[in-house]
Amino acid sequence: MNTRINSIYPNYFPIKVIGKNDPGFADDVFSVLDSNENSLEYSYDEPTLSKSGKYISLSLNINILSREHFDKIYKLLYDHPKVSFVL
DSSP states (O other): OOHHHHTTOSEEEEEEEEEEOOTTHHHHHHHHHHSTTOOOOEEEOOOEEOTTSSEEEEEEEEEEOSHHHHHHHHHHHHTSTTEEEEO
């Protein structure tokens, strides 16, 4: 195991979640973060609409405990049907 990589955890990581503009998008993202034994600490900025209004993005800062934890959270967000991109 690479100790240099492991030394960056735990830490807050910025993650941007993008999906089609839907009034419940942010609540759906929060539901993913608050479910499945996650017990995540996170903060977020107000959702932002694209210029065309077709997409909405949510910028999050999530306390990630390990690389495995990061991969799990990323997959949970990416697999949600309303999420188009996770950056």
